[in-house]
Amino acid sequence: MKYDAARWSTVRCFEKDQIDSVERDDLPNKHDETAASYLRNRGNAHAGLFVRLPDYLTGRRARSPLRGCLRSGDTDAALSSCEDTTRTIPCKRMARRVTAFFPFFTALRPGIQRTVRFSTVTAGLLIALVIAGLGPNAVNAQSSDAENMQRFQLADQFMRAGQYDRAIPILEDLYASASDNAAFYMKLKEAYENVKQYDDAIRLVTKRLENYNTPMLMSEKARLQYLAGREDEAYDTWDTAVSLAPERSSTYRIVYQALTDIRRFDRAIDILSQGRDALNEPNAFSIQIAYLHSLVGNHAEAMQEYIAILEQDAARLDFVRSRLEPFVEQGEGLDASIEALQQAVQDAPLNRAYRELLAWLHIENGDFRAAFDVYRAIDRLEKENGATLFPFAQKAADAGAVAVATDAYEEILERHPDAAVAPAAQLGLGDMYRKQARDADERAVNASGERVEAPLYKAAREAYEMFLETYPGHSDVPSVMLRLARLEQDVFRNDDAAETRLNEVIDRVPGSETAQEARYDLGRLELQRDNLNDARLTFSRIVEQVRTGDLANRARFELAQIDFYRGNFDAAETQLDATNENTSADVANDAIKLGVLIRSNRGPDSTHTPLKLFAEAELLARQRSVPAATARLDSLLETYGRHSLADDARMKRAQLLRDQGHTADAAAAFAELPLIHPRSPYADEALFAAGAAYEELGDVKAAVKAYNRLLENHGGSILAADARSRLRVLFTERDS
Numbered sequence: 001m002k003y004d005a006a007r008w009s010t011v012r013c014f015e016k017d018q019i020d021s022v023e024r025d026d027l028p029n030k031h032d033e034t035a036a037s038y039l040r041n042r043g044n045a046h047a048g049l050f051v052r053l054p055d056y057l058t059g060r061r062a063r064s065p066l067r068g069c070l071r072s073g074d075t076d077a078a079l080s081s082c083e084d085t086t087r088t089i090p091c092k093r094m095a096r097r098v099t100a101f102f103p104f105f106t107a108l109r110p111g112i113q114r115t116v117r118f119s120t121v122t123a124g125l126l127i128a129l130v131i132a133g134l135g136p137n138a139v140n141a142q143s144s145d146a147e148n149m150q151r152f153q154l155a156d157q158f159m160r161a162g163q164y165d166r167a168i169p170i171l172e173d174l175y176a177s178a179s180d181n182a183a184f185y186m187k188l189k190e191a192y193e194n195v196k197q198y199d200d201a202i203r204l205v206t207k208r209l210e211n212y213n214t215p216m217l218m219s220e221k222a223r224l225q226y227l228a229g230r231e232d233e234a235y236d237t238w239d240t241a242v243s244l245a246p247e248r249s250s251t252y253r254i255v256y257q258a259l260t261d262i263r264r265f266d267r268a269i270d271i272l273s274q275g276r277d278a279l280n281e282p283n284a285f286s287i288q289i290a291y292l293h294s295l296v297g298n299h300a301e302a303m304q305e306y307i308a309i310l311e312q313d314a315a316r317l318d319f320v321r322s323r324l325e326p327f328v329e330q331g332e333g334l335d336a337s338i339e340a341l342q343q344a345v346q347d348a349p350l351n352r353a354y355r356e357l358l359a360w361l362h363i364e365n366g367d368f369r370a371a372f373d374v375y376r377a378i379d380r381l382e383k384e385n386g387a388t389l390f391p392f393a394q395k396a397a398d399a400g401a402v403a404v405a406t407d408a409y410e411e412i413l414e415r416h417p418d419a420a421v422a423p424a425a426q427l428g429l430g431d432m433y434r435k436q437a438r439d440a441d442e443r444a445v446n447a448s449g450e451r452v453e454a455p456l457y458k459a460a461r462e463a464y465e466m467f468l469e470t471y472p473g474h475s476d477v478p479s480v481m482l483r484l485a486r487l488e489q490d491v492f493r494n495d496d497a498a499e500t501r502l503n504e505v506i507d508r509v510p511g512s513e514t515a516q517e518a519r520y521d522l523g524r525l526e527l528q529r530d531n532l533n534d535a536r537l538t539f540s541r542i543v544e545q546v547r548t549g550d551l552a553n554r555a556r557f558e559l560a561q562i563d564f565y566r567g568n569f570d571a572a573e574t575q576l577d578a579t580n581e582n583t584s585a586d587v588a589n590d591a592i593k594l595g596v597l598i599r600s601n602r603g604p605d606s607t608h609t610p611l612k613l614f615a616e617a618e619l620l621a622r623q624r625s626v627p628a629a630t631a632r633l634d635s636l637l638e639t640y641g642r643h644s645l646a647d648d649a650r651m652k653r654a655q656l657l658r659d660q661g662h663t664a665d666a667a668a669a670f671a672e673l674p675l676i677h678p679r680s681p682y683a684d685e686a687l688f689a690a691g692a693a694y695e696e697l698g699d700v701k702a703a704v705k706a707y708n709r710l711l712e713n714h715g716g717s718i719l720a721a722d723a724r725s726r727l728r729v730l731f732t733e734r735d736s
Contacts, residue, residue, distance in 0.1 A: 148174055155187065164195045179207065198228035215241045215251045219258045226262055235267070242271070246278050249285075256288060265292045283308055291323060299333025303340035307354065314353035321360060334365045352378060359392075368401035372408055379411075385419040386412035393428060402439065406432040423471045427480060430463035434487070444492045447661030449624075457491050478514045481505045485521060493624075495525055516546055520555060527562070528623050536562050553579055553587045560594065565619040567612045569598050601645040610640040614649060621656060630656050647673060647680035654686065658693065667693035671706060674713070684710055684717035691726060700730055 151170055158167035171188040178184055185208060192201035205221040218241035225234035238255050245251045252275030259268035269292045272285040290305030306320045327333055341358040348354060355378050362371035375392045378384070393408035409429040413422060437456035444454035464484045468477060485501035488494040498521070505518040523538035535558070542555040560575035572594070579591045602608050613636040620629035633653040637646060654669035670690035674683040691706035707723040707730075714720065 148177070152183065152187070155191075159187070159191060159194070164191050167191050168195070175204075180211070193224070193227070196227075198224050202228065213244065215244045215248075215254050218244060219254050222255075223258045223262065226264075238267075238271070242274070249275060249279060249281075251275070252278075252285065253288075256285070260292070265296045268292050269296075283312060287323070294324075294327050294333065297333065299327070300336040300340045302333070303337045306357075307340065307344045310351070310353040310357070311348070314351070317353045317356060320357060324361075328361070328364045334361060337361055338365065350381065352382065363395070363399075368396045368399065368404040372396070372404050375408075376411060379415075386416040386421045386425065387419075390421040390425060393425070397428070397432060397435075402432050402435050406436065423467065423474050423476065426463060426467045426470065427476055430460045430467065430480070430483065433457070433460035433463055434483075437491075447626075447659060451492075454491065457487065461487050461492075478505050478509045478512065481508070482514055482518055482521075485518065489521060489525065495528070499525055513551070516542055516551055520551060520558075523555070523558060527558070530623060532562055532566065550587070557587045557591050557594075560591070564594065564598065564615050567608070567615060569602065569608065569611065573598055597648065601643070601648070604640075604643070610636055610643045610645045613640075614645055614652075617649075617652065621652070626656050626660050630660075647677040647682055650676065651680075651682040651686060654689070658689070663693050663696055667697060667699075667702070671702075674709070678713075684714040684719050687714070688719045688723060691723065695726070695730070700734060704730055 152174060155167040155170040155174070158164070158170070168188070168191050171184060171191055175181070175184045175188050185204060189201045189204050192198070192204070202221060202224045205217060205224060209217050209221065218237060222234045222237035222241060225231075225237055238259070241255055242251055252271055255271045256268045259265070259271060269289055272289050272292075276282060276284045286305045286309050290302045290309070293299070293302035293305065306324070309316055309320060324337070328337075338358065338361050341354060341361065344354045345351070345358055355374050359371045359374035359378075362368070362374065371392065375388055379386060379389050382388070389408050389412050393405045393412070396402075396408060397405035406429065409425045409432060412419065412425040413429065416422060419425075433456050437454065437460060440456060442454045442456050444451060444457055446452050461484065464480050464487075467474070467480050468484075471477070481501050482505050485498045485505070488501065489498035502518040502522050502525075506515045509515050519538055520542055523535045523542070526532075526535035526538060539555040539558045539562075543552055543559070546552040546555070556575055556579040560572045560579060563569070563572035563575060576591050576595045576598075579587060598611070601611050601614070604610075613632055617629045617632035617636070620626075620632060630653060633649045633656070636643075636649050637653070640646065650669065650673045654666050654673065657669055658666035667690050670686045670693060673680065673686040677683065680686075687706050687710040691703045691710070694700075694703035694706060704727060707727050710717065710723045711720055717723075
């Protein structure tokens with residue numbers, strides 16, 4: 001039955017007005033008077049029909065071409081599209097909602113009364129299909145149709161149960177009685193396809209093409225021919241599908257979708273390229289062609305398409321990134337994409353979108369240095385006063401590209417000293433120098449207690465001091481002063497300077513969290529100076545005032561350690577229990593380790609002498625009295641060499657030898673520990689430390705032996721991967 005022209009025109013006009021379509025060529029250029037009159041008469045009765053259809057059928061990202069089918073008035077193709085879509089809907093409940101109307105489609109034909117209730121979504125779809133293909137004629141009931149619906153439902157149940165041999169005869173009878181019924185046709189075609197009776201399915205489609213010679217049906221015939229193994233014939237049929245409506249973009253989309261579904265991406269590219277030429281639109285289908293090129297590994301060609309998209313609309317940069325992400329995350333085509341973008345930047349140097357996409361690709365490729373060059377160019381060309389460089393510097397720092405982040409902060413400060421981001425860049429610069437110094441294991445005081453050059457730590461200190469000098473009223477001044485105090489205390493060992501800075505912080509912001517951190521560091525200073533009572537008082541006040549959080553837990557742990565150093569092991573365990581109840585990631589491991597040490601190494605008498613000696617050695621080491629600490633450990637091992645604490649003592653002694661610069665003695669001590677204590681929990685750590693010490697001494701053979709011992713005896717250690725990595729480096733250096 002032919003659709004009412006005025007009504008269909010109205011639907012198409014409504015779509016044009018209300019929906020941001022991607023197929024403008026399928027829409028009329030203006031409302032005709034008949035359609036306008038129809039809209040006025042109907043008011044809002046049909047205003048929401050199209051938008052009530054499920055988004056997965058009609059939305060921008062929908063794979064279903066239902067939108068185009070409804071515009072063209074092709075009800076048959078619309079129903080076929082819905083059926084095909086249900087195969088790709090991941091949610092079975094949604095799929096059932098789409099297919100629910102198929103058994104009752106015949107009830108929408110003239111002369112039949114519709115008596116079935118539908119869900120809101122299904123009803124909207126049915127009404128839209130009536131408007132699209134059937135017109136407003138009244139429906140009258142007939143008993144044979146009710147019987148047909150029952151038989152159809154029975155066949156549908158058989159198919160869901162996988163009993164196609166029982167469903168097919170029923171559907172063949174139904175189709176024979178009403179060959180124009182779309183529901184019967186589609187369900188029978190589906191059944192044939194499920195049992196791979198492709199020739200029968202092709203026969204059905206061919207028969208329907210006699211009445212509905214549309215690109216959609218012709219493409220469906222081609223798909224079935226392909227599945228039947230008749231590839232050449234299928235490609236010829238797809239060519240015929242295109243020839244039916246070569247002036248419509250939807251034609252190429254239909255064929256492209258079919259080819260994509262069977263993973264013939266190269267052919268799909270050819271069809272869309274053909275559509276570009278036929279429509280005389282060089283940029284048509286760019287998104288689809290780009291994605292297809294990526295799927296077949298033509299990443300340079302894909303990037304050319306994305307470049308064309310950005311040339312037309314730079315605001316689509318985020319969209320282009322989202323399309324590239326799945327391939328970039330797998331490391332596919334990065335080099336080819338970067339090369340194509342570099343050429344685009346060279347050809348159009350003022351196109352910012354090209355540069356931002358290029359920088360993003362460099363970051364994804366792990367090349368922060370190249371990304372920095374791109375962002376620096378953006379900053380200069382766009383005169384952004386560091387606004388783009390600063391977030392990049394933060395991203396580089398978070399990714400561990402500390403040297404690049406340092407350069408980015410320096411670039412900001414050099415070119416834009418008065419910019420809004422300059423104070424944060426100055427602070428970031430100090431942090432980056434400090435991070436580089438830690439990574440390089442830089443020391444400002446050597447094993448003998450002599451001051452040595454520490455250029456990175458010195459640069460960090462200068463950067464922080466410059467911050468205080470340049471921005472004296474900035475809100476970050478107290479935190480910068482705290483950073484400086486910790487450098488003086490822990491790196492340069494200027495305890496008096498550190499104490500002065502810490503007191504300045506407390507005086508400046510007495511009630512702040514930063515001030516409490518400063519008090520914590522003052523407590524550490526008192527402990528280093530052997531003022532254990534003052535240290536205990538300081539940490540106790542912090543616990544009382546702060547109560548919860550990381551700082552409070554660190555203070556509790558310090559209190560536990562003070563009790564441990566003094567030999568008050570019961571009190572130490574009580575404090576450790578309190579710490580564990582309020583545990584945080586930063587102190588939990590240390591607290592557990594100390595608790596195990598105490599519980600496992602008491603005795604052999606009530607005085608717990610070996611454990612006391614070990615605690616004294618720990619305190620002396622913390623107070624930088626390394627020779628005295630080593631002497632305590634030697635005394636412990638000489639008198640209690642068979643005590644359970646012996647492996648702890650030997651491990652600590654080897655570490656102290658290393659810290660004093662006695663690398664050869666340390667290497668021997670580390671290597672010896674697993675021989676004396678093969679079941680010690682420190683065995684793997686000791687072997688790795690031995691290997692590192694031998695590397696430092698230049699004894700590659702001994703280092704290789706130590707790493708191999710670790711792998712042979714402790715293959716499950718978390719250090720095994722690091723040991724293998726070191727062995728690869730050593731073998732590479734030896735063979736080069």
